[in-house]
Amino acid sequence: MAGEKPTAAMVLSLIGGIFVIIGGAFIAFLGSIISSLSVAGTGAASATLLALGLVGVIFGIIMIVGGVMMYSNPQSHTMWGVIVLILSILSWIVAAGGLFIGFLLGLIGGILALVFKPSMAPSMMPGQQMGSMPMGGTGYAGATPPMGQMGMTCKNCGASIPAGATRCPSCGASL
Numbered sequence: 001m002a003g004e005k006p007t008a009a010m011v012l013s014l015i016g017g018i019f020v021i022i023g024g025a026f027i028a029f030l031g032s033i034i035s036s037l038s039v040a041g042t043g044a045a046s047a048t049l050l051a052l053g054l055v056g057v058i059f060g061i062i063m064i065v066g067g068v069m070m071y072s073n074p075q076s077h078t079m080w081g082v083i084v085l086i087l088s089i090l091s092w093i094v095a096a097g098g099l100f101i102g103f104l105l106g107l108i109g110g111i112l113a114l115v116f117k118p119s120m121a122p123s124m125m126p127g128q129q130m131g132s133m134p135m136g137g138t139g140y141a142g143a144t145p146p147m148g149q150m151g152m153t154c155k156n157c158g159a160s161i162p163a164g165a166t167r168c169p170s171c172g173a174s175l
């Protein structure tokens, strides 16, 4: 039986990841432009932008992977929700916030994945109520001592006679 899927979280993570990739590519592109201008003193800056942009692209790819993973395996929604959430926030550092759209979609998608509750969890099945079984209807009939075996007295002398005896132990009269 198919459980519920975090569809909205998956779609938002996928689209957000695409925009973070675009943002990362944009940052890397800026770095390459600065590098091509060959302006003195900008070498370090262009290299840094290139590196940040590439990290941004990787972040976007991981967000897309997260969207696919949380959909294919809803039980992992918490882990991937946190990852997508964090990467979308960090995209401001390495991918211009995914042009803001990537940040926004990743943020919402990550939160939706976090609060997502997979349905039909086996642990949620209610246990059997053992106390509801009908009991005691027949009472304690089995525990009642059998009548007639004790308390017999000899008709001749009045002595008490144990059960099963054929003669009175006191006077010897036949019963």
Ligand SMILES: [Zn+2]
Binding pocket: 154, 155, 156, 157, 158, 159, 168, 169, 170, 171, 172, 173
């Ligand atoms: Zn007797």
